Amino acid sequence: MSKVPATVITGFLGAGKTTLIRHLIENADGRRLALIINEFGDVGVDGALVKGCGDDACPDEDIIELANGCICCTVADDFLPTMQRLLDRDVPPDHIIIETSGLALPKPLVKAFQWPGIRTRATVDGVVALIDADALAAGRFAHDEEALAAARAADPTLDHDSPIEELFEDQLACADLVLLNKTDLVEPGRLAELETSLATEIRPGVRILRTARGEIDPAVLLGLDAGVEDQIDTRPSHHDDEEDHDHEDFDSFVLDLGELGNPAPLLAALEQAIAAHDILRVKGFVAVTGRPARLLIQAVGPRIQHHYDRHWQAEEQRASRLVVIGQAGMDRAAIEAMLRQQPVAA
Numbered sequence: 385m386s387k388v389p390a391t392v393i394t395g396f397l398g399a400g401k402t403t404l405i406r407h408l409i410e411n412a413d414g415r416r417l418a419l420i421i422n423e424f425g426d427v428g429v430d431g432a433l434v435k436g437c438g439d440d441a442c443p444d445e446d447i448i449e450l451a452n453g454c455i456c457c458t459v460a461d462d463f464l465p466t467m468q469r470l471l472d473r474d475v476p477p478d479h480i481i482i483e484t485s486g487l488a489l490p491k492p493l494v495k496a497f498q499w500p501g502i503r504t505r506a507t508v509d510g511v512v513a514l515i516d517a518d519a520l521a522a523g524r525f526a527h528d529e530e531a532l533a534a535a536r537a538a539d540p541t542l543d544h545d546s547p548i549e550e551l552f553e554d555q556l557a558c559a560d561l562v563l564l565n566k567t568d569l570v571e572p573g574r575l576a577e578l579e580t581s582l583a584t585e586i587r588p589g590v591r592i593l594r595t596a597r598g599e600i601d602p603a604v605l606l607g608l609d610a611g612v613e614d615q616i617d618t619r620p621s622h623h624d625d626e627e628d629h630d631h632e633d634f635d636s637f638v639l640d641l642g643e644l645g646n647p648a649p650l651l652a653a654l655e656q657a658i659a660a661h662d663i664l665r666v667k668g669f670v671a672v673t674g675r676p677a678r679l680l681i682q683a684v685g686p687r688i689q690h691h692y693d694r695h696w697q698a699e700e701q702r703a704s705r706l707v708v709i710g711q712a713g714m715d716r717a718a719i720e721a722m723l724r725q726q727p728v729a730a
């Protein structure tokens with residue numbers, strides 16, 4: 385019996401994983417895909433964004449959200465039973481796509497494919513790392529050399545990498561294919577420089593392709609046939625000596641804001657909050673009085689995007705919800721106070 389191939393999509397918060405997966409299921413070309421989606425901070429925005437966008441390729445029951453913490457840490461509790469259920473189906477999917485949370489280490493997930501119940505029936509076709517070219521160009525994954533030198537002078541035992549940088553390096557080191565995404569936001573000359581620096585972080589032979597909005601032919605993305613679980617030990621990680629990694633460097637909270645008369649003040653406050661605090665990512669929906677559609681808000685670093693993405697459905701409660709993800713120690717009370725200064729509709 386042939387094994388069901390699975391593709392693991394990694395990439396830091398907001399790199400464009402969900403957008404890539406949407407494109408993939410809209411262009412599945414007859415393949416029946418199942419999606420396993422994991423988000424840090426359990427508002428479930430990503431699932432809502434992909435549901436209903438490619439009904440034939442991926443009906444809603446084949447989209448499984450694992451919101452119970454970060455997938456790399458809950459492998460045994462959540463991921464393995466989910467995989468088993470998918471593989472036990474009378475007609476298993478043609479391909480399984482796993483969107484890891486932007487804070488997940490890919491290696492523990494790949495190792496799950498060595499488990500007896502899985503290894504005979506599924507294989508990791510490839511690990512794809514999505515890189516936000518805009519964030520990379522702005523230096524958001526690199527440490528500040530001067531600040532580091534000063535901190536080291538004060539404390540010689542200091543670990544050299546920041547948590548964000550470690551994650552970034554781990555995701556790259558595990559990749560079979562790297563997609564330099566959001567190329568629409570970066571000059572071609574700068575992109576070439578980014579590619580040169582990325583090449584030092586990846587394994588020999590791994591290709592870097594440029595994408596915008598995750599638009600890539602599924603034939604390139606799927607079918608890498610890498611059998612990653614059989615050679616995972618050759619892919620180094622900063623966390624190889626750890627039993628568990630617990631994301632204590634990052635934090636998230638959910639903000640419920642009811643219905644808003646006008647979203648503009650919230651958007652302005654969000655911009656200020658991001659500039660003033662250690663916020664990495666914000667996403668969610670806003671219910672605007674008099675509007676039948678919900679306003680989708682996405683912020684990645686300082687860049688905020690918003691648009692009315694679809695009508696509220698009859699069974700949905702019209703309400704505004706944002707998930708805020710940041711560095712551990714971000715000042716939640718201050719951020720909440722900034723974002724709540726909104727005139728709420730009567």
Ligand SMILES: Nc1nc2c(ncn2[C@@H]2O[C@H](COP(=O)(O)OP(=O)(O)OP(=O)(O)O)[C@@H](O)[C@H]2O)c(=O)[nH]1
Pocket residue numbers: 395396397398399400401402403404423430485486565566567568569595596597598665667682683684689
């Ligand atoms: N300009 C531009 N924006 C992009 C591109 N790809 C994604 N985006 C935007 O970036 C934001 C984040 O995209 P997502 O696809 O949600 O990113 P993600 O990696 O799934 O995010 P997390 O699950 O939170 O880690 C959204 O506002 C997207 O519309 C791109 O190529 N160019």
